[in-house]
Amino acid sequence: MQSVLDNRPSLKAEIDKVAEVALYLWQKGWAERNGGNITINITEFVDDGMRSMLAITEPRPIGTTLPHLKGTWFYCKGTNRRMRDLARYPMDNGSIIRILPDCAHYEIVADKPVAPTSELPSHLGVHNYLIAKGSPYKASVHTHPIELVAMTHSKHFMEKDVATNLLWSMIPETKAFCPRGLGMVPYMLPSSVELGEATIRTIDEGYDVVMWEKHGVFAVDTDVMAAFDQIDVLNKSALIYIAAKGMGFEPDGMTAAQMQEMSVAFHLPK
Numbered sequence: 001m002q003s004v005l006d007n008r009p010s011l012k013a014e015i016d017k018v019a020e021v022a023l024y025l026w027q028k029g030w031a032e033r034n035g036g037n038i039t040i041n042i043t044e045f046v047d048d049g050m051r052s053m054l055a056i057t058e059p060r061p062i063g064t065t066l067p068h069l070k071g072t073w074f075y076c077k078g079t080n081r082r083m084r085d086l087a088r089y090p091m092d093n094g095s096i097i098r099i100l101p102d103c104a105h106y107e108i109v110a111d112k113p114v115a116p117t118s119e120l121p122s123h124l125g126v127h128n129y130l131i132a133k134g135s136p137y138k139a140s141v142h143t144h145p146i147e148l149v150a151m152t153h154s155k156h157f158m159e160k161d162v163a164t165n166l167l168w169s170m171i172p173e174t175k176a177f178c179p180r181g182l183g184m185v186p187y188m189l190p191s192s193v194e195l196g197e198a199t200i201r202t203i204d205e206g207y208d209v210v211m212w213e214k215h216g217v218f219a220v221d222t223d224v225m226a227a228f229d230q231i232d233v234l235n236k237s238a239l240i241y242i243a244a245k246g247m248g249f250e251p252d253g254m255t256a257a258q259m260q261e262m263s264v265a266f267h268l269p270k
């Protein structure tokens with residue numbers, strides 16, 4: 001079976017990274033059934049051969065109009081597809097779409113007519129925002145990390161930057177490698193345009209990683225591996241917190257002065 005990835009090594013390398021991250025999400029227990037989704041902006045890898053390809057589906061509505069997505073292309077996890085299957089067969093469990101000139105519809109171009117994730121409004125809305133800002137970020141990852149989701153069942157941790165400061169204080173690397181912290185979005189219906197809009201507002205407040213209350217996390221970064229890393233360091237901190245609580249004590253956490261010292265030494269934004 002021919003694939004659009006044949007003879008396109010740079011594009012294939014990006015899709016391979018998505019497959020690698022999908023395996024990690026499954027191995028971590030963050031991707032039950034079809035849980036989670038990944039999209040990447042692949043426009044920079046699109047050549048004339050791809051541009052001349054016919055669509056394999058009719059145009060479908062995005063559900064909103066996203067003017068900055070004119071001429072852009074994305075790889076998207078398929079809705080109802082498993083991360084553990086995508087890890088082995090990324091082009092059977094995801095597809096490549098292009099945005100139509102009206103910026104309100106997309107069509108699937110390759111390899112198979114796998115309908116994109118139900119969280120497409122959040123993913124494409126965020127990509128539209130990132131392009132408008134001139135951001136170098138190309139990847140967005142939504143997943144269900146157990147310990148971070150558990151924290152959102154506490155009203156206290158849903159308050160602005162309470163979880164951020166706690167998680168940063170568990171181990172220095174978390175502030176270094178998730179330097180913008182964890183934004184919080186109150187519970188909203190999965191896959192809704194409102195959830196997408198709230199996610200964009202929270203990213204715009206200065207976060208790369210956004211928590212969806214009682215649901216999951218949504219992270220953006222330059223590529224899929226970097227987005228995964230930000231979630232991974234945050235969840236590591238949550239595990240350290242839980243380990244300390246399990247040993248029967250409230251962890252002290254690094255002091256405010258120690259965290260400030262990190263910001264200065266590593267030129268962190270916060």
Ligand code: 13P
Nearest residue numbers: 034036037079080117118
């Ligand atoms: P999809 O299978 O449509 O990607 O949905 C998974 C999910 O996690 C929804 O929030």
Ligand code: ZN
Nearest residue numbers: 035036215216
């Ligand atoms: Zn989800």
